[in-house]
Amino acid sequence: MAHLGSGRRRLAVPVGLALTASLAFLPSAAASAAPLGTTADSAAAKQTTGPKLSYVANLTAYGTAKQAKKAIERAGGTVVTSYDQIGVVVAHSQNPDFAKTLRAQRSLFVSVGATRTAPLTAAKTTDEGATQKLSAADAAKAAAAAQTGQEPLEPNQWDLRTIKADQAHKINDGSPDVTVGVIDTGVDDTHPDLAPNFSRSQSANCVGGVADTSEGAWRPYPDGSDHGTHVAGTIAAARNGVGIAGVAPGVKVAGIKVSEPGTSLFYTEAVVCGFMFAAEKGIEVTNNSYYVDPWLYNCKSDSDQGALVEALTRATRYAERKGVLSVASAGNSNHDLAADSILDDSSPNDTAPGPRTIDPSTCLDLPTQLPGVVTVSATGDKGLKSYYSTYGLGVVDVAAPGGDKWQVPATPDANGRVLSTVLGGGWGYKQGTSMAAPHVAGVAALLKSAHPKATPSQLQRMLKSQATKADCPAQVYDAAGNLVDATTCQAKWGQTGYYGAGVVDALKAVK
Template sequence: MAHLGSGRRRALAVPVGLALTASLAFLPSVAASAAPLGNTADSATASKPDTTGPKLSYVANLTTYGTVKQAKKAVERAGGTVVTSYEQIGVVVAHSQNPEFAKQLRTQRGLFVSVGATRTAPLQTVQTTEEGTTQQLSAADAAKATAQAQEGQEPLEPNQWDLRTIKADQAHKINDGSRNVTVGVIDTGIDDTHPDLAANFSKEQSANCVGGVADTTEGAWRPYADGSDHGTHVAGTIAAPRNGEGVSGVAPGVKVAAIKVSEPGTSLFFTEAVVCGFMFAAEKGIEVTNNSYYVDPWLFNCKTDDDQKALVEAIGRASKYAERKGVLNVASAGNSNQDLAADSLTDNTSPDDATPVPRTIDPKVCLDLPTQLPGVVTVSATGDKGFRSYYSSYGLGVVDVAAPGGDKWQIPATPDANGRVLSTIPGGGYGYKQGTSMAAPHVAGVAALLKSAHPEATPSQIQAMLKGQATKTACPEQIYDRTGTLINATTCASKWGQTGYYGYGVVDALKAVQ
């Protein structure tokens, strides 16, 4: 999970080198005793609101009967300004310097279901949870791979052990995917000028959603000059074309779009940007989204907290809306090596935009977003030997499927013997990363192949096919830990035809096209 996935990013890349409301029709109804819409906060905001605090961003989620027009008036009375609004899902994004802004809006129970700040402090650069930096492919290793490439392979494909793991190389002999299918990479941006991405890039379905408003001007979707290569790497795994150059994607015949949601100078993904990302994908006819990150500043968002509850609600509405519009959302499980089905977990990293305060959480109440949202395909990572990657989070009944994410301790017999995932990076190069961030795009690619073969299939049907066609994988006896030591795999639970490490199994690209 950019964060990138907790490695997802921070991207959920470990680079080396609820039941949420399905629609407004099901939002909580207004209690008979509630005050009239738009009037409940009059007494609380009679005096001029304080505007001396830090400028923060907020999401305000409307009730069934609340309107954006009413919300705008309430926001202004509380000392805020509306940045954007989504009438389709009843979500308003606002800015305010009033420290009591959210509290004042929450008093209007007839208008708002929940209101919360999307961050805890003015933005600052933070440490990422990636394990090291991207390892660029050397000229010598590229030459080794090219020398061993067989007829029909891309020059660097011999180093793509991950494609062979999910039988994507065999799938390509049958079908590369349809140009009518687009995968939206909600991430740090994509370098669409890369020669191994340009042919499959969809500018018409790309944007910069940072701040909550989609910017579709030329190049707005590209990574920042000093930014992360994460989104470009993810894009190559999904849809690098078979063009006689570099690598191949899992679905080299489909299109890929960039929806940039990371803050400048960081790999932080805030709620307003992610909501924009899902809504943009929904309205632009994108069929699959890849989400290799978790939403900042909370690794887990607790529905018992007023602010965090609002973030869960807003993102949940947006992802569900996208699903209703035909979008299948795929997300990485995270790189924290945690059991997301446990009774309790320790969160030492939240909030990550200020000083973290360690806390114990219940992952059934405190959700990792977006991976734990209903309808989202949750993906764990494996290495070349088929073991769960040492960093990958897991959880029986939480993880849906698994895919190659790389593991530096599981070394394949490729020309360069690198256990990480090779893909595109900005500037026309190639590099290795590992993380659940790298696993999710393999699943997004297989989902794109399925959508290509079954254009009328709904997101839930595509998800069912992903699970049903996955290669069943039993709990292993041992796995590698973070130090490269083999340990007993005592944390792998199995039930209902699933395991906590692999869900329904490792995705299969060949079955997707047969």
Template sequence: MAHLPSRRRLALAVPVVLSLTASLGFLPTAATAAPAAAPVVQAADAGSLAYVVNTKVDRRTIESVKKAIAKADGTVVATYAKIGVIVVHSANPDFGPRIRAVRGVQSAGATRTGPLKAAGTTDEGAAQPLTAAEAARTASASAKTEASEPLEADQWDLRAIGADKAAKINPGSKRVTVAVIDTGVDDTHPDLAPNFSAGQSANCVGGVADTSEGAWRPYTPNDYHGTHVAGEIAAARNGIGVAGVAPGVKVSSIKVSDPDDGLFYPENVVCAFVFAADHGVEITNNSYYVDPWLYNCLNDPDQKAIVDAVNRAQRYAQKKGTLNVASAGNSNHDLDSDAILDESSPDDTTPVPRTIDPHECFDVPTQLPGVVTVSATGVKGTKSYYSTYGIGAIDVAAPGGDRYQIPETPSANGRILSTLPGNTYGWLQGTSMASPHVAGVAALLKSKHPYASPAQLQLLLKAQADSQACPTEPYDGNGDGVVDATCEGGKRVNGFFGYGVVNALRAVKW
């Protein structure tokens, strides 16, 4: 993405946008729906910090803790009684230590290092448009291959995992929904509108779900990350633009990005997992890490509380039947190493470099128990140069794009092509793009095996993946002559690819 901090660890490149015109045989560009309004931060909250307070789940304890919160000058914003998480605002600098000493409180901490700000929007940068002639060239190449979608010739990623062939057998069931927990989704996009589920969509910014019409949409066209992810999962095969991995399933949007700084704060993500679970979502895609810490260390009370709160929410979703899929990250870190230098945290104020132990400090939500952790590959099938990895940390891999790995496609672009707001299309690369490929394959598996539990789906994902051995030569992802990473493990399971690269065609045949 153009900004999305570090960003979003997730999508690394500035997207290239295709504006499709009627003269090329595409649907005319529709008027873009009004962007979602930014949530309002109450004046009384300005200058406060946001907290998560995690308690025992019995009603008596929760009510007692609420009274203690008020005495400590805190204001309850939301209560998730089923998981024992309370979202609080407080300007009291001693609120954290005071509330942690309260009976029944199991952990509590600030979810950011700077005070809450008045709501506003932020410009994350402009996209780079392609000409109509360039779009026509791709459409012409697609027609020669009898692809059903005008831009499919540039979707090397679909062919890499057999998704183009899988769609002819089983495109996925309308009874399966993948929720995109992200920056919002433009559901007016003609490639997304046929498969969009408004009833399973919301804006969770602030920790409270807003289900009003369009609240789930991006704040501005520059908040395109979630729309790109949604298209990778379920862009319809309707003769317009591109196709998703599972073009027959439903996709919904749960927006969690802050309008002021674009960050994904813990209370927003807690809300998202609970909302998804309570609204019958089968799979969530999580192409982000929870801000403001790239890694949350359990020896820090604030960071421990963040891990606790988000884990309670995602475990609740699992218990309700939701499989959570997440991107591994774009830092090229080895999650099984002895130490990692984290230079980006906290990202809401001034980062302070620190060395962390990845076995004691965790990237949330991707390293939480039961979450499917996804690394990225390029068109050559090797690890993308940016992709985080680690034996025992990566579950499966999928195409995420790599600008150093060039495909034989009309645009010769090694990134991933998908939908963007305002009836446009563009390329991004990152583990953000790999995760939705896995979410799409999981949706195909869920369509074929509707009674499979999240744990069973994860086992199926690993079993159907194409095993990929570690490279035989030293890994130099960007070709500069320097070894960038070391792959450990065997052919069946290793640190670069986990159990292998997902296979959509095999998923629909099983």
């Protein structure tokens, strides 16, 4: 999901390119979430001239939503929604001193921060980049090679065989009592490979911070991004004689849309809504193949960024307490998250980004570096770390196939990327840690099916203990396709920086 190069903007890399970030904001259509850029919603706000932005305000243990509402209105803001379970309030304001004013009320607010640096009026949209669609010729080759019991396109799914999902399916496809929530750009539930397993009652559009559960609100239209649909297919495409098979083709999949329409931007208020919605709707696993905009890394020492870390930490911890295991992709910047420092030259991506050097132990990639979240790196068909994949000893938990155009498999299509569902009822190829995370989410769903009483922390321990161990390789591919010495891989505690505890194993999950 990002421009390849020195920095990452998104986590999926379709066909060797990344999903481009765009600069837009459009809140939920819910009545309480007035569009940014409109006239101010309170008398105090009308007296201000600054850009209208969205904020998260994190309450102290003694603060109440009623008190927060009054304070927000006095500061020239309007409450969009309040998550009383975690003490997080989403608000809009045109007052340039809004956050500063609320921060001064330390008995009421722990932290307050803007979720972006530019309002709607400063927005522009950029192209996502094309997915490589499956050609009719490659589809025919796969169908001709398919064996009894295989889906028509399964011969091209080298990724399933890598984690032994094809063998696992002979034992257990997963339980329909388990749902994986795809927090992403939306899911096309009309796709023939997804319709049999789609859960409408657990799907919503969370853009703007308020969940919209009206029919079809979770779909990627009108922006047309197929990212979430591709992720959903890898997790739970049905074994129905059509197309591909998911890692867990017997479980349910839900779509929780959090990206701004017409863009691939994921803002804090929408992502908080996504985690809270999943928690309240009984979803067991969430897949998070993105990073929270506009900062590639959010530094706790910064007043705004620190508030975003706090709000998202509260949301993911609440979801974990409610039984949700969260899985997230590590990123496509080829950064070492265990390094002393990282050059971030892509933040903020909703205005003019500038280079800054950050400490990844205090400046976090969200949500992948939050406590309790399973961090996933990507591998290719040869088992090597994908050339783009971010890594880090003690940060990456497990690895999974994300695709690598330089690691070409012996499949009918000879394509090293991951084949999955796309818009229009078709199939296509993408590569990225965005594609690796759903393999882990699928295996986690199989584990939850086999161990329905397992807690999120227990599921995470099983993912790691059952993973196929992988040592640091001698060489890996670089972005140009050259084999280079793997000098950046470190090993300790039975783990490596490239693969964490190892590559997940679907067969062990069902035994």
